[in-house]
Amino acid sequence: MQQSGNAYKVRLAFNQLEIPFTLVNVDILRGENRTPDFLRKNPEGRIPLLEMRGRGYLAESNAILCFIAEATALFPDGRWERAEVLRWMFFEQNSHETYLAQPRFWLSIRGGADLRRDHFDDWMERGYAALMSMERHLATAAWFAAGRYTIADIALFAHTHVAGEGGFDLATFPNVLAWLDRVKAQPRHIGIDWVAEPP
Numbered sequence: 594m595q596q597s598g599n600a601y602k603v604r605l606a607f608n609q610l611e612i613p614f615t616l617v618n619v620d621i622l623r624g625e626n627r628t629p630d631f632l633r634k635n636p637e638g639r640i641p642l643l644e645m646r647g648r649g650y651l652a653e654s655n656a657i658l659c660f661i662a663e664a665t666a667l668f669p670d671g672r673w674e675r676a677e678v679l680r681w682m683f684f685e686q687n688s689h690e691t692y693l694a695q696p697r698f699w700l701s702i703r704g705g706a707d708l709r710r711d712h713f714d715d716w717m718e719r720g721y722a723a724l725m726s727m728e729r730h731l732a733t734a735a736w737f738a739a740g741r742y743t744i745a746d747i748a749l750f751a752h753t754h755v756a757g758e759g760g761f762d763l764a765t766f767p768n769v770l771a772w773l774d775r776v777k778a779q780p781r782h783i784g785i786d787w788v789a790e791p792p
């Protein structure tokens with residue numbers, strides 16, 4: 594699902610690490626994630642899903658990031674630095690991803706159809722709270738963890754850079770905006786619309 598921020602994280606990391614992979618499109622709007630075949634691979638019925646030949650299937654975008662970035666510059670070795678990376682990746686899942694992703698999904702990807710109005714205020718309030726936490730952190734640091742670009746930045750970038758599609762206004766978050774530009778300037782960065790060349 595090209596527009597999924599969680600799937601984009603994985604494409605971005607693969608590309609930056611120059612790891613060859615095969616992209617399989619699973620369209621959640623057409624229910625392709627709920628077929629018996631897909632549910633055998635991931636009973637949660639969610640994407641992204643990594644298939645590693647000889648090992649099996651791994652769900653959860655941030656677990657996939659940790660796996661593919663192991664022993665690379667994107668996931669530092671030091672115990673403290675790794676914990677810092679994980680701290681922001683847990684923050685992303687717990688306090689950030691849902692609240693930025695849901696408004697975008699219903700407004701932009703679903704085009705406003707069946708809007709979940711009862712949830713919107715809560716999503717927006719919590720989403721802005723997450724953006725404020727990021728803004729505070731970035732007032733004194735260029736990156737989220739370990740003093741450099743890591744999978745914590747990839748995880749947080751995915752839904753932050755398209756937050757506007759969910760109705761968030763980033764104009765009052767100058768540190769976040771400057772960080773988005775730093776992430777986009779990293780080598781082999783690709784946008785969410787990037788499509789793999791056919792093999």
Ligand SMILES: N[C@@H](CCC(=O)N[C@@H](CS)C(=O)NCC(=O)O)C(=O)O
Pocket residue numbers: 597598599600621626638639640641652653654655686
């Ligand atoms: N925590 C999971 C969230 C995965 C997730 O919610 N994926 C969405 C697309 S971004 C999905 O598959 N939704 C379809 C559904 O739940 O039926 C991750 O980070 O991978």
